[in-house]
Amino acid sequence: MANIIKKIKRKHKKKKLQAERAKMEQSRQNRTPEDAYQERLSKHRSAVIRRAVMTVVAVAAVATLFFFYMEKRSYHNYKILSASEQEDVVATNYAEMSGKILRYSPDGASLVSDTMDTYWSTLYEMQNPVADVRDDRAVIADQDGTLLEMFDKDGETGSVTTSYNIIKARVSSSGMVAAILDGGDATWINFYGSDGTLIAENQTHLADPGYPLDVAVSDSGDIMMVAYQFVDGSETTSYVAFYNFGDVGQSEDDRIVSGYTYDGVVIPQIMYLDGNRSAAIRDDGFTLYKGSQIPKEVETIKVDKEIVSTFYDDNIIGLVFKNGDKDKPYTMRGYSTDGSLKFEKKFNIPYTTIKASGGNILLYNSSQISVMNSRGVEKYSGTVDGTISDFIKTGWNRYLLVLDNGVDVIKLS
Structure with missing residues (x-):
């Protein structure tokens, strides 16, 4: 008896689905060219919006991951990009x-x-x-x-x-x-x-x-x-x-x-x-x-x-x-x-100078420098050759290091 009821339900559902399809087909046949054009245009707009939303979500996700990566990243050395020994640093x-x-x-x-x-x-x-x-x-x-x-x-x-x-x-x-x-x-x-x-x-x-x-x-x-x-x-x-x-x-x-x-x-x-x-x-x-x-x-x-x-x-x-x-x-x-x-x-950095510079916190003494981000996360700490008189951030991961024997532009690495 249960099987018979299931068969009847399936048959009823099938007929209902067929009726809906027939109704949709009849509706398509009765559409004017303008209606058809508007339907295609609506589908195109929906697709464009979906792609735009997916692109924005993907870009935001990548930007968020990059931000957290840069926030947590630390450096262990620095590279001298340019040096000027002709400067009267005194x-x-x-x-x-x-x-x-x-x-x-x-x-x-x-x-x-x-x-x-x-x-x-x-x-x-x-x-x-x-x-x-x-x-x-x-x-x-x-x-x-x-x-x-x-x-x-x-x-x-x-x-x-x-x-x-x-x-x-x-x-x-x-x-x-x-x-x-x-x-x-x-x-x-x-x-x-x-x-x-x-x-x-x-x-x-x-x-x-x-x-x-x-x-x-x-x-x-x-x-x-x-x-x-x-x-x-x-x-x-x-x-x-x-x-x-x-x-x-x-x-x-x-x-x-x-x-x-x-x-x-x-x-x-x-x-x-x-x-x-x-x-x-x-x-x-x-x-x-x-x-x-x-x-x-x-x-x-x-x-x-x-x-x-x-x-x-x-x-x-x-x-x-x-x-x-x-x-x-x-x-x-x-x-x-x-x-x-x-x-x-x-x-425990034995600093003599501390400053905010370019979104970072810079600490230094005559021979050591330390760089922290604006949340206090240490990005770099180390010693340098020469006597430091000033330390300034000038751009994205670029710093001016003023020494007793000249001026270096460095990049943390």
């Missing part, structure tokens, strides 16, 4: 500038490739040149002198002889320059256009608002950020002020659109991370600010250990502490620019 300094190298000395400056081919050069006279670079803009200041030179990727854009000795100068990606000047009884903070035009000058005193320890300029050039320090009774106090030289700041006293006081805190370093985010490095951590016109404090990260080194770029803020461990005496913490912790690791 008097010359170097800085990365939009994938090229700004080379500067007391006699002048030039922009060169990593093979030392010159794009432009200019002459000046300084005693102690110090450079600040932001994207394809740079300012070179004669520290304790009075000369400021401004540059972009095409050469000199402006020059200023200041009334007082220069303590430090900072440049924005739009070419605006802020300089702290030593006026004796008072300190001046001057603000210049990329051509050297004086836009504003501000006289400060120890009593009000304090001594300026550092200055930074927003990418747009509208905002100048200043970190002051003063003594209130027996306590050291810091004050971070934001000056707006655009329309928003016109109605504010001294153009200060926001300011924050920190009792018992020293703020030796401040910086702009991008167009609307800035940071203040404190002796007990760091504070983040956000706002393109009226910056507001958004996050403070405090630590309970003495900070011995800091580093930063547009995507990371790094702090280094001593931890008392004999085998790995240093602890490094890397934070995202929203304040979240990216990584923490102990290490």
